[in-house]
Amino acid sequence: MEMHNPKSMIIEVENLSFSYIKSGPLVIDGLSAVFGPGRLNIIIGPNGSGKSTLARIAIGYLRNYNGTVKLNGDDIRHLTVLETARRVAFVPQENPISAPLTVREAVELGRFCQLAGGVYPSKEDKDVVEWAIELTGVRELIEKRVDNISGGEKQRVMIARVLAQGAGNLVLDEPTANLDLKYQPLIFDLLRRLVEKEGYNVTAITHDVNLASRYADMVFLLKAGKIFARGLPGEVVNLGILESAYETKLKIVGGSFFIPLGAGIEGGGS
């Protein structure tokens, strides 16, 4: 349906610095990274390392940063809110929807930036919505209200919404944070499929280093607003790097599972 050219779907960040307060502490500190093109990028890192802030800058929400952010090659500063929305879509960590919308309505609203002031959705708009509903497997939910479905269902609905948006870059902030064991791989399987079959460039933040090592094309490990390590999953998600990034002792279980032991690496405790 909405095939994107995976080669041109890319988010580039150059020498990025950001602080929430004027001349306050830098949350992002001279960060440069290239997310994509056409990959499943996974960002991991300790709490407060600037992951969510980076996501909010990359979708054009936070504006007063230093440095450059490019979406598909164009500086985000030169794009309007609508143009930005056509290039990058976002799934936030929590999805409090403050109106009793139905699932179908929520997905249809994803089309907003493509309607561009038009009154009625076109045939194409409707087709894209159907395609997104089909691909995410939420067909049986469409008449339910979004406040009456489970967390895992809601997350799939939110992914359907961003697919309807028609942007080639997807940014997801902890898409599996509140989901149970069954749904976590389900969501990441879906993201993998979007990258491989539909040409999306997906960037997801997660706390789960095991999911990152299993699903990512590229892993970015953030610490204190900088890239601490980047590379293929095997290069980044390993004992030495993780222990020094998270400042805690870890143990490998069953070959590749990382279990925190609960004590700081310098004996500082948790």
Add this chain to the structure above:
Amino acid sequence: MKQMQWYALAGLGILLIIAIAAGLLAGPVSVRDLLSNESLRGPVLMQLRIPRVILGIFVGAALAVAGAAFQGTLRNPLATPYTLGVAGGASLGAYVVIFVQNLILRTRFNVITPSWYHLVFVPLGAFAGGLLTVALVYGLAKNRGKLSSYSLILAGVVINFTFASVILLLNYISDFTQVFVMIRWMMGGLTIVGSSVLYVTVPIVVICLALLLSAHRCFDILAFGEVTAHSMGLDVERFIRWVFIVTSIMVGMCVAVCGPIGFVGLVIPHVLRLAFGGRHGFLLPASMLGGAAFLCLADALARVILPNQILPVGVLTALIGGPILAVLLLRGSGYEVRD
């Protein structure tokens, strides 16, 4: 779901027709007298009841849609133009006009103001007061950083309390007759004679309603929260500012003509949202019909509830609206109030 919303709109339309009929028939002059006495029919219908019903329709529609718009943008059922200070500011504006006439022009300078002074300057003062207050609330809230519903409501509450005490002060230092004029204005009513007021009010309300209704998708988008709404292509801050300007002009106009008529903007959209769902493509037109019907019915009731007296409709809407709101609060708000 969709079908139920169509039924709801149809039902509200029928209710509005009933309300118009009631508005034309109810009042101190009975239906029988109206039918039998031709010399009474003309003046009562043309000069009093028809203008009054038209005013009720448009003011009711405006207040309810404005309430729906504010509740939608700020994602809080308590956020209405009234809670954000439009009514408080308009009242103060009207008070200042009355006060100036009495204490300064008449007492100090012995100026005898023409009889149309109140008719013209009270609405103007109210309109200006309402708009200035909204600008002030907006500025206060903005000053705290990024505009949020929390800071707006907080700023509105602060302004409302402050203005209420200024009004008390003006009441205290004014003379008896002036206080009566002021309090009567504060009750809010649809009392107009002739149709001249309508030529200004109706076009402004119609334009503002059309603008707000045409933006129904933007209100829907905001339900996803500010960050997500932005990522979906809506310039959130600009949109909220735009909603503020349009609704304030519309509500300021209504308050200027009718005084502060409470609870229509708070209760009507809230009830409709809880009952039929939150999509604004439905909610805004439904509020328009519902608000118009509610205010017309309430005004018809206000004309017959006391023998040989016409109760100000603002008193009645508050009496009806208060308990409804209490029930709603006990049953949950229909919003997840979160930023």
